[in-house]
Amino acid sequence: MHILLRWLMVVILGAAALLASASDGDTRPLSPVTVYQAKDIVTMEPGYPHAKFVAVSDGLILGLGETLEELEPWTKNRQTQVDRRFAKDVLFPGLIEPHVHPMQAAVMFNNPVLAPDDWDLPAGKFPGARSEADYIRMLKAQITANSDQVFISWGYHELFHGPMGRILLDEIAPDRPVVIWQRSFHDVFLNSAALRHFGIGERAEFDALVASVKADPHHASFERGLFSETALLAILSKLRPIILSPEKMAKGFADLQTTLRRRGITTISDMGTGIFADFETEAALIQRVFERTDNPSRVMLMPVGTALPTDIEGWLAATRTRFAGAKVRVDRRVKFLADGAFFAQNMRMNAPGYSDGHVGKWITEPDIMRIQIPRFWNAGFNLHIHVNGDEGLDVVLKVLESLPPRPSQTITLEHLGFSTEAQNRRIARLSLMVSAQPNYIRVLGDAYGKTGLGSDRAAQMNRLGSLEAKNIPLGLHSDFNMAPIDPLYLAWISATRETIGGHVKAPSERLSLDKALRAITIEAAQVIGMDASVGSIASGKKADFAVLDRNPYTGGAAGLRDIQIKGVIFEGVFVAAE
Numbered sequence: 001m002h003i004l005l006r007w008l009m010v011v012i013l014g015a016a017a018l019l020a021s022a023s024d025g026d027t028r029p030l031s032p033v034t035v036y037q038a039k040d041i042v043t044m045e046p047g048y049p050h051a052k053f054v055a056v057s058d059g060l061i062l063g064l065g066e067t068l069e070e071l072e073p074w075t076k077n078r079q080t081q082v083d084r085r086f087a088k089d090v091l092f093p094g095l096i097e098p099h100v101h102p103m104q105a106a107v108m109f110n111n112p113v114l115a116p117d118d119w120d121l122p123a124g125k126f127p128g129a130r131s132e133a134d135y136i137r138m139l140k141a142q143i144t145a146n147s148d149q150v151f152i153s154w155g156y157h158e159l160f161h162g163p164m165g166r167i168l169l170d171e172i173a174p175d176r177p178v179v180i181w182q183r184s185f186h187d188v189f190l191n192s193a194a195l196r197h198f199g200i201g202e203r204a205e206f207d208a209l210v211a212s213v214k215a216d217p218h219h220a221s222f223e224r225g226l227f228s229e230t231a232l233l234a235i236l237s238k239l240r241p242i243i244l245s246p247e248k249m250a251k252g253f254a255d256l257q258t259t260l261r262r263r264g265i266t267t268i269s270d271m272g273t274g275i276f277a278d279f280e281t282e283a284a285l286i287q288r289v290f291e292r293t294d295n296p297s298r299v300m301l302m303p304v305g306t307a308l309p310t311d312i313e314g315w316l317a318a319t320r321t322r323f324a325g326a327k328v329r330v331d332r333r334v335k336f337l338a339d340g341a342f343f344a345q346n347m348r349m350n351a352p353g354y355s356d357g358h359v360g361k362w363i364t365e366p367d368i369m370r371i372q373i374p375r376f377w378n379a380g381f382n383l384h385i386h387v388n389g390d391e392g393l394d395v396v397l398k399v400l401e402s403l404p405p406r407p408s409q410t411i412t413l414e415h416l417g418f419s420t421e422a423q424n425r426r427i428a429r430l431s432l433m434v435s436a437q438p439n440y441i442r443v444l445g446d447a448y449g450k451t452g453l454g455s456d457r458a459a460q461m462n463r464l465g466s467l468e469a470k471n472i473p474l475g476l477h478s479d480f481n482m483a484p485i486d487p488l489y490l491a492w493i494s495a496t497r498e499t500i501g502g503h504v505k506a507p508s509e510r511l512s513l514d515k516a517l518r519a520i521t522i523e524a525a526q527v528i529g530m531d532a533s534v535g536s537i538a539s540g541k542k543a544d545f546a547v548l549d550r551n552p553y554t555g556g557a558a559g560l561r562d563i564q565i566k567g568v569i570f571e572g573v574f575v576a577a578e
Helices: 002-026 069-075 102-108 132-145 166-172 192-197 203-212 229-243 246-262 279-290 312-323 366-378 390-401 421-429 439-444 455-459 464-469 487-496 513-518 522-527 557-562
Strands: 033-042 050-057 060-065 080-083 090-093 095-100 119-121 124-126 151-156 178-182 187-190 226-228 265-271 298-302 333-337 382-387 411-415 433-436 474-476 545-548 565-570 573-576
Touching: 033 069, 050 069, 060 069, 090 095, 095 474, 095 487, 095 522, 102 246, 102 265, 102 279, 132 151, 132 166, 151 229, 166 178, 166 187, 166 192, 178 192, 187 192, 187 229, 203 229, 226 229, 246 265, 246 279, 246 565, 265 565, 279 298, 279 312, 298 333, 333 366, 366 382, 366 390, 382 390, 390 411, 390 421, 421 464, 433 464, 433 522, 439 487, 464 474, 474 487, 474 513, 474 522, 487 513, 487 557, 513 522, 513 557
Parallel strands: 033 080, 033 090, 095 265, 151 178, 265 298, 333 382, 382 411, 411 433, 433 474
Antiparallel strands: 033 050, 050 060, 090 545, 119 124, 178 187, 187 226, 545 565, 565 573
């Protein structure tokens, strides 16, 4: 008996020693705490929607409370600073931009804008031109004022500005190389001087360039000086030395970071790294900018599936090793592109099609999608699929319906410019998510009713209210420069559906105010798989906040675009908007 008791005592003491040792080993010095006080903290967390104080340490949220006393578990016997400079402001989750192109932004910030809608950019304000006469007049003025060897302007749209092509540009600028980037970014027009400048002034040279990138020959026109969709890669090969110069890249990325800060954005997803150069070149440029200690934002890099090598696992491992860091993510996600651009009426539409009889374009032919999408799905990737028209959506949904269910993976439809109610029901049944581009209805709702879609279908572009009714997770994005990088403005569009002509289209398709705000915070994070760490204000999440001058819920949908953003708190550190 005594032997047994002695043995039990040894076991108990040994266990106690082990526990004490484990406890000692797990104890570490506690980092200082900053407690931010605000007039209101809107958390976007249904279980704890509001607070007055939030405790932050090491870039993470420790806890929230209505009083400082409620935060004592985190502040007691710990170095604590209470920051009251936002006591009259509202803290909101750092806004999420789930579909933007940093390289495209850096390129386009360097060029003058002449679009149907007004643009307010770091380089200045660019009023819109809504008639052919205004466009030509303003274009001539821009060309005269610009000193670049090759003049590049972005924003042209035929339904507002009339036909475009080489003959017109030769009349406007017979000797100066001119490049006009269409509003969709998917089409580029050159005058004769520009074609000669790039060594493609003869038809044989032009055709050889288009063939060199294996583009659909119907996507280019020597007569019009046009490069479209798959042929865009051809002219990009000529433009890269100009648009990707070190000086322009430095300025463009600086303007991008200014824009993100001014708009309260702390997390973005680059939905298609490699559109201007190869993935590695773009990733290295983005990494250099975003990993700076003074940069208050993070980025996810996402490749295009059709550009990846056969050994996708090896590619992913090597890419993560080379580029992933504190502010750059490379997740198990891949993008595909189905049909063409919405702003160019290149999307594929089911019957009755387009009113003028033209047919849209495929960026990726359906037969290739039927091979590529299952390949990456079966390899465990989350999918993001650019699709704009209802015919394009039918093809995509048919492919997705053939995939074996995998609860740990997600599929997000990107843009979804036009879908039918029947298709939205299929989206819900498949448990898909949507990252929508709401600026289609804003800029094109009136114009596409007159030309292309007819008034009924044009009014029902961006059928977001129907998605909300079906409880489909939804993010809103700019796809800059299809829309301004401004999540609150996108939320305003989605909740009002007001066109640039002042008309409200299909009011039943408006998002509720709550859904519109969720679509730029927690649900925007969800569609890119980051909702466990960003998108709301909760214990354990990144301490990312947008500092607003008012609660976005109190002014209603109409007030969203009037909210002033004073800056961002990124991982616990405040950076002013200006």
